[in-house]
Amino acid sequence: MTADSHDCEPGPDDGESADDDGVGGILRGDGGQVGTPFDTTADVRETRWDRYGRAIDGYIRMPLTIMRQDWRSIVGLSIVAVYLLMGTVLTWTVEPTRTGDGPQFVQPFETWEYPLGTNEMGQDLFAQTVHSTGPVLTMMASGALFTVVMGTFFGLVAGYKGGEVDTVLSSITDVFINIPGLPLVIVLSVLFEPTHPISVGILLAVAAWAGLARAIRSQVLAIRDESFVEAARMMDVPTPELLIKEILPHLMPYIMVNLVNAARTIIFSAVALYYLGVLPFADANWGVMLNQAYHAGAIYRPDATHWLVVPMVAIAGISIGLLLIAQSLDRVFNPRVRARHADTGDAEDGDGTEPGSTEMMKQV
Amino acid sequence: MTMTTTDLTDRSEDVIMEVSNARVSFGMERGRARVLNDVSMDVRRGEILGVMGESGSGKSMFADALLDAVVDPGVLQGELTYYPGDGEPIDLLSLSEEERRRYRWEDVAMVFQGAMSSFNPVRKIRTHFVDTLNAHDYDVDRGLERAKDLLGDLYLDADRVLDSYPHELSGGMKQRILIALSLVLDPEMLVMDEPTAALDLLMQRSIIALIEEIQSKHDLTIVFITHDIPLVAGLADRLAVLYAFEFIELGPADDVLAEPAHPYTRALLRTTPNLETPLEEMRPIEGSSPDPVNIPSGCSYHPRCPMADDQCREVDPEPYRVDDDHIAHCHHWDEAIEEESPVAVGGDDRTPTRAYVGPDGEDAEDPLVSLDDVEVHFEQKSGGLLSRAEPETVAAVDGVDIDIHENDTVVLVGESGCGKTTLGKVAVGAQRPTGGSVSYRGQDVWDAKDMLGGVSIPFEEIRRALQIIHQDPGSSLNSHRRVRAILETPLRRWFPELDGNDRIQRILGMLEYVGISPPEDYIERYPHQLSGGEKQRITLIRSMLMDPELILADEAVSALDVSLRVEMMDLMIELQEQFDTSFLFISHNLSNARYLAEKTGGRIAVMYLGEIVEIGTVDRIINDPQHPYTQALKWATPDLDPDDEIETADSPIRTIDIPDPSNPPSGCRYHTRCAKAREVCRVETPELIEADEGPGHQRAACFRAYDDHAYWNSEPIVEGPSEE
Numbered sequence A: 001m002t003a004d005s006h007d008c009e010p011g012p013d014d015g016e017s018a019d020d021d022g023v024g025g026i027l028r029g030d031g032g033q034v035g036t037p038f039d040t041t042a043d044v045r046e047t048r049w050d051r052y053g054r055a056i057d058g059y060i061r062m063p064l065t066i067m068r069q070d071w072r073s074i075v076g077l078s079i080v081a082v083y084l085l086m087g088t089v090l091t092w093t094v095e096p097t098r099t100g101d102g103p104q105f106v107q108p109f110e111t112w113e114y115p116l117g118t119n120e121m122g123q124d125l126f127a128q129t130v131h132s133t134g135p136v137l138t139m140m141a142s143g144a145l146f147t148v149v150m151g152t153f154f155g156l157v158a159g160y161k162g163g164e165v166d167t168v169l170s171s172i173t174d175v176f177i178n179i180p181g182l183p184l185v186i187v188l189s190v191l192f193e194p195t196h197p198i199s200v201g202i203l204l205a206v207a208a209w210a211g212l213a214r215a216i217r218s219q220v221l222a223i224r225d226e227s228f229v230e231a232a233r234m235m236d237v238p239t240p241e242l243l244i245k246e247i248l249p250h251l252m253p254y255i256m257v258n259l260v261n262a263a264r265t266i267i268f269s270a271v272a273l274y275y276l277g278v279l280p281f282a283d284a285n286w287g288v289m290l291n292q293a294y295h296a297g298a299i300y301r302p303d304a305t306h307w308l309v310v311p312m313v314a315i316a317g318i319s320i321g322l323l324l325i326a327q328s329l330d331r332v333f334n335p336r337v338r339a340r341h342a343d344t345g346d347a348e349d350g351d352g353t354e355p356g357s358t359e360m361m362k363q364v
Numbered sequence B: 001m002t003m004t005t006t007d008l009t010d011r012s013e014d015v016i017m018e019v020s021n022a023r024v025s026f027g028m029e030r031g032r033a034r035v036l037n038d039v040s041m042d043v044r045r046g047e048i049l050g051v052m053g054e055s056g057s058g059k060s061m062f063a064d065a066l067l068d069a070v071v072d073p074g075v076l077q078g079e080l081t082y083y084p085g086d087g088e089p090i091d092l093l094s095l096s097e098e099e100r101r102r103y104r105w106e107d108v109a110m111v112f113q114g115a116m117s118s119f120n121p122v123r124k125i126r127t128h129f130v131d132t133l134n135a136h137d138y139d140v141d142r143g144l145e146r147a148k149d150l151l152g153d154l155y156l157d158a159d160r161v162l163d164s165y166p167h168e169l170s171g172g173m174k175q176r177i178l179i180a181l182s183l184v185l186d187p188e189m190l191v192m193d194e195p196t197a198a199l200d201l202l203m204q205r206s207i208i209a210l211i212e213e214i215q216s217k218h219d220l221t222i223v224f225i226t227h228d229i230p231l232v233a234g235l236a237d238r239l240a241v242l243y244a245f246e247f248i249e250l251g252p253a254d255d256v257l258a259e260p261a262h263p264y265t266r267a268l269l270r271t272t273p274n275l276e277t278p279l280e281e282m283r284p285i286e287g288s289s290p291d292p293v294n295i296p297s298g299c300s301y302h303p304r305c306p307m308a309d310d311q312c313r314e315v316d317p318e319p320y321r322v323d324d325d326h327i328a329h330c331h332h333w334d335e336a337i338e339e340e341s342p343v344a345v346g347g348d349d350r351t352p353t354r355a356y357v358g359p360d361g362e363d364a365e366d367p368l369v370s371l372d373d374v375e376v377h378f379e380q381k382s383g384g385l386l387s388r389a390e391p392e393t394v395a396a397v398d399g400v401d402i403d404i405h406e407n408d409t410v411v412l413v414g415e416s417g418c419g420k421t422t423l424g425k426v427a428v429g430a431q432r433p434t435g436g437s438v439s440y441r442g443q444d445v446w447d448a449k450d451m452l453g454g455v456s457i458p459f460e461e462i463r464r465a466l467q468i469i470h471q472d473p474g475s476s477l478n479s480h481r482r483v484r485a486i487l488e489t490p491l492r493r494w495f496p497e498l499d500g501n502d503r504i505q506r507i508l509g510m511l512e513y514v515g516i517s518p519p520e521d522y523i524e525r526y527p528h529q530l531s532g533g534e535k536q537r538i539t540l541i542r543s544m545l546m547d548p549e550l551i552l553a554d555e556a557v558s559a560l561d562v563s564l565r566v567e568m569m570d571l572m573i574e575l576q577e578q579f580d581t582s583f584l585f586i587s588h589n590l591s592n593a594r595y596l597a598e599k600t601g602g603r604i605a606v607m608y609l610g611e612i613v614e615i616g617t618v619d620r621i622i623n624d625p626q627h628p629y630t631q632a633l634k635w636a637t638p639d640l641d642p643d644d645e646i647e648t649a650d651s652p653i654r655t656i657d658i659p660d661p662s663n664p665p666s667g668c669r670y671h672t673r674c675a676k677a678r679e680v681c682r683v684e685t686p687e688l689i690e691a692d693e694g695p696g697h698q699r700a701a702c703f704r705a706y707d708d709h710a711y712w713n714s715e716p717i718v719e720g721p722s723e724e
């Protein structure tokens, strides 16, 4: 039968071999059993390592290869890596600082003992910044994940399921959209007085996910009617798998950008609320530092300016790092870019059939 | 080679447009793409020049070049000279911005496909005309008078149309308005790029007939660009064939069709499904069109040409003169032309079609899928928030019975909006009918889904057995998943005993089987790296991997290039025979329907406004249609015969536009368009009955199939071929 098929279908072979000579040598991976193509099975059993290998390739190696080629992601990743180091390694090596550790208002870069100077209470600002990093990162991550997980779940399910499920989920979403965010957060923080970074993060995100849910829902509505979704339904693919494998990838760039932006929003609102003194604080963090500096009148005292500047730089730095990553992530999820980095190296001859070239010109 | 094209053609002709060595190129990552490769052509005053080419042959570029409308990053070079009837010749490439703007509508106008997007949705049609007239400083009142004349000529109710918004008009109307709009400034030449591609058969044919009338009335020169050869066969005076961004043959339409001298033209004609050519003579063209970056040296057709020799591979063929006016770019045209003509011109010597080999109609063993009085009604919300109007119901499918047996093939044919896709989806359980029942081997599909009554076949199995191939290969594959992931999905779901290596091995085998090779390379590709034909094969494999009993193929070939259609249809037929699958095809094209049904010995069902109006074996439906609507479809199916003149006068339909499906006509739904309608057709509804002539498998829903019926004594409905 295989020979038969060759007689009928020599077309593409010929066409292809014209422009990519010499690809056609190897035909069967491990020469599995040949019957009809319908009951072909492989001779070699798949090992666990085969599976892991494929997963690593798709989820880790490929994104990294793509990101490596974009300066934005290199810079962004480096910045975030520095913060991660601060939050982990440096936290163990740098001693926490206490009131009266040093003299008042040492200026930054004066001595190696206090590289970023000290504040009114003689605390080492460098140590304080370093020890704030861990809690701040935890808070950002928890808040951003909460936003994205809730938003994606509500949007995805409401948009795909439609009908009553949609009505219920959308009503909940609308309630959260219409509650004024900041007052709600203030009320809740007064009520619960959260101090743990994770609970602070979630509290700050409590109203943020609804907007994302609504945006995702409308995107899902458009994708739901595409033929490939119907085809998956016709194959009886279970709904969770369908949502995750068929629909979610189309939303990933959008979700990732939102993830990163949500993280930035969390840090900004946290700082604002600490600064206003709405959130209770036990340990120092960048927002608390700003608050203390302000109350010590740092704005009017030239010798205390660094007290304000140090936490501000810390906040701006992580925010810029995240922004750069968000911009470059778009490429990671773009199949056209991914294809070019496939390990099989088929991209070049693949381009020959790429619709882009002629189709683009045809649309005129 | 190029200067000679002009030299070879007769200088005495009155030329309106002279193109020499036109070349369009643009830079791409992979190199410079030449999407028009030193093309020369004289367009003669008053002729209809048909330009045919597959997609990616540079035909749209040629149209743009004629208007100097090539967009960035394309660069147009060469010489294009326009000779107005009076006045100085115009050199297109040295026009100023303002001159070019005037030239573009007042001298040469363009009608392109996709009329839908060329109107501003919030402005009335009248505004579009007025704006155009104003922009070119024409007298608006006189212009509108002319517009009304033109619209009238195109069988449109001018006053009504001018006061409508674009969304209130059908696609066919918009396309005709676009033609009127392009003619309102009285240009001398009209360039039409696939003007009917998005339209239905009957509308296409009617518009082609109108174009012919308009051309003689307004002394136009028309360049008609299309991929559909039969469409221009009867229309064009001369035909030019584009391949790989060059003209490869040019000559009087009759000669090119009857005695094509270039092997590509011959192959193209052979691969075009139509109603006449015997199936044994149809064959696909092997290989695919070249990439604009990498055009083969010598004759660009040599990789696919069966006659290619060393000379062809090295020397780019000059235009050879076949006849006075007929040239071909082929070294061996004289040998090519010796072969038998691919088109039976005016002949009636078609071989008898294969007899119907499927199961015999109703009384055969249990049908695989059986539809009983199926209805699908959609509710259409009308008006805004405050409107109290009842939602309108549109009966997409209305009372259809049809049985599909094992190894059966049924082709649903009809115009868009006739409910064929909805019916198809009901048949494979993708859509729940609002009335009637669908059963799979005797088990009601939706009862099984809802677990009602005693379920003899679980819904899961029904789901597996009924599969679908979508129309648009672009959207039926998830653009974010590789071929491997796409094809693994059905295997994972239905064959959990296979591990990853088994799955890959099976996918590789299937890819190879359908002629995608090397499969190892393709399995890692994303859909955007596949051509249209390859995508369609992947969807075919995907549904085949489910091991289905019935596949719905919704216009599965209409998105493909002409030269690939026969190949794809052959593949589906082969797979059907191999794996004992039944097929339900949907097609708007009678030629494709005939090809599929005749090769598989299946049936054709003709749908009109949600009802099946005629069903039967190919032989009966194509050769002896009983229902006037089927007859009209047959009339509208162009064939390759250049002598086949199209006249609106002998059109078998009274109006070109389909009635509003939300408010279908009373009685026989076809009576508003039927040329044979009589008064009784307005009130009584004909049943689908056994047609009286001939044996067996043909049933039609028309009173004319009854021997004695009030119809025969009723008064004819007389209205001339009229407006809407």
Ligand code: SF4
Binding pocket: B262, B263, B264, B299, B300, B301, B302, B305, B306, B307, B308, B309, B312, B313, B317, B329, B330, B331, B332, B333
């Ligand atoms: S020149 Fe040669 S390769 Fe080209 S079409 Fe003619 S015979 Fe074929």
Ligand code: SF4
Binding pocket: B627, B628, B629, B668, B669, B670, B671, B672, B674, B675, B676, B677, B678, B681, B686, B701, B702, B703, B704
């Ligand atoms: S029943 Fe009357 S209107 Fe309907 S198709 Fe037959 S002749 Fe025409």
